[in-house]
Amino acid sequence: MSILVTGGAGYIGSHTCLALLRGGYDVIIVDNLSNSNPESVARVEELAGRKTVFYRADIRDAVELERVFRENSVEAVIHFAGLKAVKESTEKPLEYYENNVGGTLSLCRAMSACGCKKMVFSSSATVYNQSNVSPLTEDMPAGETTNPYGTTKYFIERILADLCKADQDWRASLLRYFNPIGADKSGRIGEAPNGRPNNLVPFVAQVAVGKHPHVEVTGTDYPTPDGTGIRDYLHVSDLADGHIKALERLMKTPGCETFNLGTGKGSSVLEVIAAYERACGKKLPVVKKPRREGDIAVCYSDPSKAQKLLGWKAEKTLDEMCEDSWRWQSLNPEGY
Ligand code: UD1
DSSP states (O other): EEEEEEEETTTTHHHHHHHHHHHEEEEEEOOOOOOOOOOHHHHHHHHHHHEEEEOOOOTTOHHHHHHHHHHSSSSEEOOOOOOOHHHHHHHHHHHHHIIIIOOOHHHHHHHHHHHOOEEEEEEGGBBBOOTTTTBTTTOOOOOOSHHHHHHHHHHHHHHHHHHHHTTTOOOOEEEEEEEEEEEOSSSSSOHHHHSOOOOOOOOHHHHHHSSSSSSSEEOSOSTTTSSEEEEEEEEEEHHHHHHHHHHHHHOOOOEEEEEEESSOOEEHOOOOOHHHHHHTTSOOOOOEEEOOTOOOEEEEEOOHHHEEEEIOOOOHHHHHHHHHHHHHHHOTOOOO
C-alpha cells in the first residue's frame, strides 16, 4: 500500500517514513526541502533497507502534485509539510497562511481530483485555548490561538472537518502533538534546526555539544513545583508509530477524528535539563531568564482517546528521549 508523505524529509516526517517502511508500506515523499535536507531521506532508506519515491516539489504547485498522483497509486496521505516557527509566524503571517493553509487546500484539491480522500494531519496541542486546564482532552475548546502558526493548524483542522462533512468519502485524522523530542535509536536521523533553535531540547542538545555556553530557562516563577514550565514531552519514534495507528484506523473508520498524541505526563524545564545531563554525562550551565511571551505554565495531554481508539500509547521515558537525542546530536553536531 502506497502512502504519500508531505514534508517527509523533515524531523517528524523522516521518523514517520522510517516507521512506514518498516511496517511494509511503500512511501512517496513530496518535500520542497525549504527547511530539510535530502540526506535524511537517504538515511531513512539505509535504515529501512528500502527505497522511497522522492519528489522535490511544493504542495502549492498543482501541476507537480497532479503528476505525483498520476505516477503513483496513493492510498492515503500523511501531511506534515508546512512552516513551524512560532516567532517567525508573527513576523511573516502571510507566508504561514500561504504555505500551511494554501498548501493544504492545494493538496486536498489534488487528492479529491484523483479520488484519494484519506488524510492524517500533523496538528498541534497549540490549537487548544490557553484557559484550558491540563490534562487536555480533545473536546476542550480550541481556536483561541496566540500566533499565526497555531492559527494555521486550527484553520486546517476546520477545513478538513468541513471537507469530511461535505463529502462522505473524505476521512481525516487530526493528530494534536504535544512536545516531540528525541531521535531514532540509531543516531542516524534526528532534528536538525536551521539557526538558533527555538525549542527547549534542540537548544539543550546544542549546549551539550558546546555550541552555546548555557541553557536559558525562560520563566522560573511559574506556579509549578520548581517554578519552570511543564510540558508533555514524547519520543518522536513513539509519535511516528502513532501515525501508523491513525492510518490503520483511517482505513476502516469514516469521518473526521481528533487525537492527542502525548504521554499524559508533564515534565518541567529543570527536569528535562537534568535528564539531558544524565544522558550526556556532563553538567549543563543554566541561566535564569524572564518568561517567554505567549508561554503558559502547564500543558500536558490526556492521551486516553488515542489509547482506546488507536491502540497507541507512548512508551519511551524522558531518559530514553534524552539519550537518543544526545546520540544523534553527538554523532551529527552539524546536523545532516
Ligand atoms: C512550542 C510552540 C508550539 C509548537 C511547539 C513545537 C510556543 C509558545 N509554542 O511549544 O506552538 O507546537 O513548540 O514546535 O512557542 N524553554 C526554555 N528555554 C529555551 C526554550 C524553551 O526554558 O531556550 C521552555 C519554555 O518556556 C517552555 C518549555 O521550555 O516552558 C518548552 O518550550 P518549547 O520547546 O519551545 O515548546 P513549547 O513552547 O511547549
